[in-house]
Amino acid sequence: MVQTYIQKCRAILDTVEAQETQIQQAARWFADTILAGRMVHVFGSGHSRIMVEEMWPRYGSFPGFNPIVELSLTFHNLVVGANGQRQAMFLENVPGLADRILRNYDLSAQDSALVISSSGCNIVPIEMAELFQQKGVKVVALLTQEHSEKSLSKRTDGKKLGAFADLILDTGAPVGDAMLTVPGLDTPVAPGSTVGGAVLINCIKAEVARLLTEAGQPPKVLSAGVVVGAQRAVELFESAYDEHAHRLAKLYANVGVASYVSGTSAEL
Template identity: 85%
Template sequence: MNLTTEYIQRCQGILTTIEQQAEAIQQAAGWFSQTILAGRMVHLFGSGHSRIMVEEMWPRYGSFPGFNPIVELSLSFHNLVVGANGQRQAMFLENVPGLAQRILRNYDLSNLDSALVISSSGSNVVPIEMAELFQQQGVKVVALITKEHAEKSTSKRADGKKLSDFADLVLDTGAPVGDAMIAVPGLATPVAPGSTVGGAVLVNCIKAEVAQLLTQAGQPPRVLSAGNVVGTEKAVSLFESAYDEHAHRLAKLYQRVGVPSYVSEQSGTFTNNQGF
């Protein structure tokens, strides 16, 4: 068997693992659709390469507003590798206690919100603290982890707790311990990770289920669509209206955040629900 065939077969195993989670996927979609129908946002967070799943959810073709991508460049800017903004710094920062709190200080959270927190190992401090802080604000948390890898990983958090300890629902990418799936003859360490494949499939399954629930509720989403599918004029209209809807939803997260000002007071009664 060549290695391409082997990798594809391993990915087929990942797909089977995901298919077995259909009920959990529908539960996540139910929470997310309720948030979107309430005019609020589903918060998306992942450090390191988990950022890929955040961008897979929104914004891209076949996706729609209702999601708040929280992407910290200091935790996920990989292309420079070394030097300023290098990978060493990113890997250090994703285990700094308190950073999650500073990130979420920017948003006025609501218990109508929900969240998807992605971390293959489920063991780095920042994603764990993000989930913990979301739960403290009454936000439903869906954790996307690699179950086998997370179980074999040691938490970087002092109390040993992992992302799954602060999740209302856990989804598994189906990748193996260590993520890499292919053993190359003569090479001591495996290559070709699988969590990105599983994560992307899970994210898009959720996306499809949410779209169906929104449509059934009489609020079909504005989906970013290609001009060669819907026509150029319609595609432009969808993009513009989807981005505008995103802005309107996002405005609610900033309108009454933190310390009141005369601007916030002019918009009505000021309430800070953060507790940070």
């Protein structure tokens, strides 16, 4: 089983490598957003939360990304009872929830977005992508192409995440995600979308870092003290988190109804 899974993961790497042109395009959009002082919105419900946190914040990552993670859609460890998995799976297919989430942000056409959903069929991530596009935000969808094509959308119009994406990236996992068949077990095990998704995320991250550096704005990368020294690591963490706050502030300054403290009414 171990060797079989590793072999299938190697095939996933081949699928990712074949998408180098798409990865570079996504990175270019994201770098342009970050260089403009704005943020790349990263959203995923369910276990797609893993990919959101893989992008930022963690070692080897840098500010410029807005991780949108709703606990009601992603809090899995209790499984049953209050805040259980049944509720989370129900909520990620409630129409209108995406609009309530994005109501919190003042979006700009300079922004870009990465929306992650393996099936691309749940309502909330689909509506997130749709709303981003309506605001002129370029959307990159990270999904499992084969699985999405064979799955049924939960939307009444049948549209899937890919219908609202300017660019699609494929994790390379199979239909149903699980990749191994165990003799005597009638259901496959060991999913692959997390493997492909994490590789795609980090390919994008590395390419964005290159573009920012070449543009004269090298990113503040969260780095381990054992690599850069304890003092430098603290400096990087503090400055990276502060930059994140400064970028995030722009998403709140003019959101919704203007007040005397909002950016639009600063002269008052």
